[in-house]
Amino acid sequence: MSLAARSIARPVTVCMITLGAMLFGGISLDRLGLTLLPPLTYPTLTVRTEFDGAAPAEVEEQVTRRIEQRVGVVSGVRKMHSISAAGRSDVILEFRWGTDMDLASIDVREKLDLVRLPIDLDKPTLIRLNPNLDPIFRFSVAFVGSDAPSVSDLQSLRRYSDDFLKRKLDAVPGVAATIVAGGFEDEISVYVDQYKLAQLDLTVADLGRKLEASNVNLSGGTLKDAGQEYLVRTLNEFGSVQAIRDTIIFQQAGQIIRLKDVARVVEGQKERDAIMRVNGEQAIEVSLYKEGDANTVAVASNIRAEIELLKENLSDDMAITVMYDQSEFIEAAISEVQTAAVQGALLAILVLYLFLRRARVTLIIAVTIPASVLITFAMMRLFEISLNVMSLGGIALAVGMLMDNAIVVLENITRRRESGEGQKQASELGSSEVSGAVLASTLTTIAVFLPLAFVEGVAGQLFKDQALTVTFALMASLLLATSLIPMLSALGASAETVSAESGVSIPAGPEKTRVRFSMMGLLSSVLGVARRVVSPLTKGFDRGFQTLIWLYSGLLNSALKWPGLTICLSVAALLASGTLANRFALELIPDVSQGEFVVRLELPPGTQIETTDALVASVQRALASDSAVLRSYSVSGTGGRLDASAVSGGENLGQLTVVLVDGSTEDTEAGVMDRVRAFLDDQPALKYTLERPQFFTLSTPLEVEITGTDLKGIKRVAEALTTSMQSTALFEDIESSMLSGYPELQIEFDPSRIAALGLTVPDVAARVVNKVKGNVATEYTFQDRKIDVRLRVEEAARDSRADIENLIVNPEAPEQVRLKTVARIFEDVGPSDIQRLGQQRVGIVRAVPISGDLAAGTQAVLDELERITHPPGVKSHVGGQSEEMDASFESLGFALILALIMVYLVMASLFESLLHPFVIMFTIPLAGIGALLGLWVTSTPISVVVFIGGILLVGIVVNNAIVLVDRVNQLRRGDGMIKMEALILGTQERLRPILMTTLTTVLGLLPMALGFGEAAELRTPMAVTVIGGLMVSTLLTLVIIPVVYSVLDRSP
Secondary structure, eight states: OOHHHHHHHOHHHHHHHHHHHHHHHHHHHHHSOBOSSOOOOOSEEEEEEEOTTOOHHHHIIIIIHHHHHHHTTSTTEEEEEEEEETTEEEEEEEEOTTOOHHHHHHHHHHHHTTOOOOTTSOOOEEEEOOGGGSOSEEEEEEEOSSSSOOHHHHHHHHHHIIIIIHHHHHTSTTEEEEEEESSOOEEEEEEEOHHHHHHTTOOHHHHHHHHHHHSOOEEEEEEEETTEEEEEEEOOSOOSHHHHHTOEEEEETTEEEEHHHHEEEEEEEOOOSEEEEETTEEEEEEEEEEOTTSOHHHHHHHHHHHHHHHHHTSOTTEEEEEEEEHHHHHHHHHHHHHHHHHHHHHHHHHHHHHHHOOHHHHHHHHTHHHHHHHHHHHHHHHTTOOBOHHHHHHHHHHHHHHHHHHHHHHHHHHHHHHTTOOHHHHHHHHHHHHHHHHHHHHHHHHHTTGGGGGOOHHHHHHHHHHHHHHHHHHHHHHHHHHTHHHHHHHTTTTTEEEOTTTOOEEEOSTTOOHHHHHHHHHHHHHHHHHHHHSHHHHHHHHHHHHHHHHHHHHHHHHHHHSHHHHHHHHHHHHHHHHTTGGGSOBOSSOOOOOSEEEEEEEOOTTOOHHHHHHHHHHHHHHHHTOTTEEEEEEEEESOSOTTOOTTSOSTTEEEEEEEEOTTOOHHHHHHHHHHHHHHHTTSTTOEEEEEOOOSSOSSOSEEEEEEESOHHHHHHHHHHHHHHHHTSSSEEEEEESSOOOEEEEEEEEOHHHHHHTTOOHHHHHHHHHHHHTOEEEEEEEETTEEEEEEEEEOGGGSSSHHHHHTOBSOTTSSSOOBHHHHEEEEEEEEOSEEEEETTEEEEEEEEEETTOOHHHHHHHHHHHHHHSOOOTTOEEEEETHHHHHHHHHHHHHHHHHHHHHHHHHHHHHHHTOSHHHHHHTTHHHHHHHHHHHHHHHTTOOBOHHHHHHHHHHHHHHHHHHHHHHHHHHHHHHHSOOOHHHHHHHHHHHHHHHHHHHHHHHHHHHHHHHHTOSTTGGGTHHHHHHHHHHHHHHHHHHHHHHHHHHHHHOOOO
8 A cells, every 4th residue: 555545544643643743843943043054164273372572483483383393293184374473373274174173173282282382381272263153242332422531431441341241241141251352451560660679689570479479378277276177378468559569579687678669559551452443432342252052043132131231230421332243144134034935935836826726736735835844843953953044045945846746746636636536546546656756856856965965165064954954845845745645635535525616625415514514605705706806817827828838739749750950959059058157257155245344454564553543443434424334343453352363463453344224235335345445545554455254264265375485585476476466457455474574673692791690591581571571470359350460660661772772681780781781782674474384484465356256366366477487496376265166166066976876876766767867867958058047147156056056956857857757658658658649648748747846946946036135145046046947947858858758768
């Protein structure tokens, strides 16, 4: 007994199983995570080492090289890139895709334990970059209604944010970390008079050790007295700033010297590494990061609720301004996907009614959509797939396909009933007759997603969720089409008849009740009114469909009469469409417009942060009067990011984010960008880039890597390439890592003179560092908050070259010697940073093709490099997104070939034939014609999204041919027809279901193809590819497949 027969015999069981599955799906929907993107695990690790006060050359020699030698042998490392900047070393390890990053992290940590670094450095930290670890919520705290905030204002704001806001927000469910940046942080500054200190034979380091020893609480054990036990503690921590001033640092022969006698102790501020501004006004920025598995929308909602409570406690002159809320983009994007799915489903249902003209039959098919979607949610919960733009896009993509199986089954049942069979018999035999074709078409569509498991790079991770959701939905659709649909079609066969006019089931027999009769009569009346309203539409549709049948019959007869000419014309059309392939622009993944863009500014190395901030503020003031700009916020300096890279921070660097008003178009965005460029072009010695926030890649579109051992040769090639690219109109935002150097005051010690003083070079160097940079000797606890106590000489004694030359290097000696006596002090220019690739020096030139065509941009760069003379040992290589695109396209090409093989294997197994699947495969190149035409008409570039659409198209377009060939084979084997009669009759019988499935799929995808709403850039190219390919392939399939079948199948 077939599954359809069993379902018809057990209707209650089928209903209960279906409702149970839908119930679990509804429960699962409420518990699914809600995120912007699927989990993207980039195979990248960054080893970061802080080396305060060190120049890039020292960082490279003492830290970077040593780390590279150890971690370079870690298994799976594909590429190693290092950046040695002032005060920081970053060694970036890129692993092969598919590497277990947890094991790789353990391996790297083991190698780091073997690295010998300078003793005063902290242990290197390991950072895993992940777009999902970006802050989900950012807001600012600022004073309003007053002049520019003073230092004390910004210090109080920072203190309020650290002490109050951070603690409140850290407790919000789902928040993993709260990062506060901007303003002034508290610090106790101890400004030492080096001359007074020298009279006591003390160094700054000695003074620091005395302060540290004086600021400690110790445990003295326990004391038992008269049966009572006491804990003994010595309380000696600083309780106030005055206690620090009164610390005894020297005593001899009854003479006591306190810290205040040799130093000035003030409640000051740390040197700022970042200045934040919102709409041009200084502010404090608070960034919130969510826990890894938390629901972004739910966490953001909790944060907003907490902020509303915090606003109630704010003073009237303070304001909290939300700068970024990722949940708004997620909710908008998901809402657009849901709307597209509902609109597509309604359009598809309308087409069904126009074809079938039966409300009952249409509703039976329509019920498969919510049922399949809810079952899909249950499967997503089982496989731990979150609701994100890609997974919901997969469901929207599947909406039009979900009805295909039900249409084929129910249309065949309807055809058998129209031929005179009973309702139950038609339901059972009709569903069994097409079960093989339905199974084959579903399995071929599912089979094309298996090769996506072999796709490397970001594309494989990005579309995995989409592939799985489509697979789950189609599997649910297959089960419903072979069980629920026959059961509903046969339901009431013994007690009901079907109205030929309305398609509404009307109870028959003496057991009818008056209530049921009146309800059905009312329903018939409503449907009758609706039918009269849509009557003009249905009549026009009928005339059009009859004309189409007449035209198709003539076209098919002509094609079968001249098969050679038909095949030649189809091949010519395929070749003609192939000429379009070279006209498409290429890109990795389309930019996703979020209604904002980022301006990155770079001033000459050595520029103070105040100068950088002044330039950024001037840009913001210029944008304040722009009606297209909603707000702008900026950071000058390092910033408050958890994953800030070694080259993204520095006092000469700034970043400005410009948020546009709602509803802004691409033209509006381009206009604002042009105005920003025009303003910045007038600024001298400034480098800048403009870009949209990126979701999927960590590199710029074009990165030219120039490697070698000759640093001067690398710089010459980089400068020549930069000049050449700037002279063309093909690139914008061109920048080079071979920047002008960082101004340095270099100290070259004389070891002989230092030895004569009984000192060593490291001793003298450490004393210079302690006096100039200072050191944090201890911490002062104030209201459960730790405040650094930093020692250094007075600012007036270290703010010029002459001051550095006069630093005392041997305060403990009777005859004191100044630094200029034992060292040569001179000014020079050092590198702003030193970058290495594969343990070789490298210069990197970055650029963005103006046309957006990565392939054309890459070729133009290669042509420029051919014309530039490379010194011996210097090589160049084009990387960045261009390299990632080549790797992804190669991987996707392999997946496409594998998909073709999988489809053929599935069809050969189901048809038990090697010939007929080969016939069906002819639909795939025909689909390529339509896909290319659709992309050309809509001016859509070729990208990873288009490739995925092409792979999906392979599984969809063969479905129509499967249904057609399966029916022809049934007529030949079951009814004994000859080949030509079976071809003509089979195509006539399958014309309607093929057109119905094609139109429902196309209309289901149409809202996605129109490209409205957030993140539409990720859905539209795929929908355009599928719609174009499916429409053209359907038209040609109905003509070409019968011709190819008649030519290749030699049997009569």
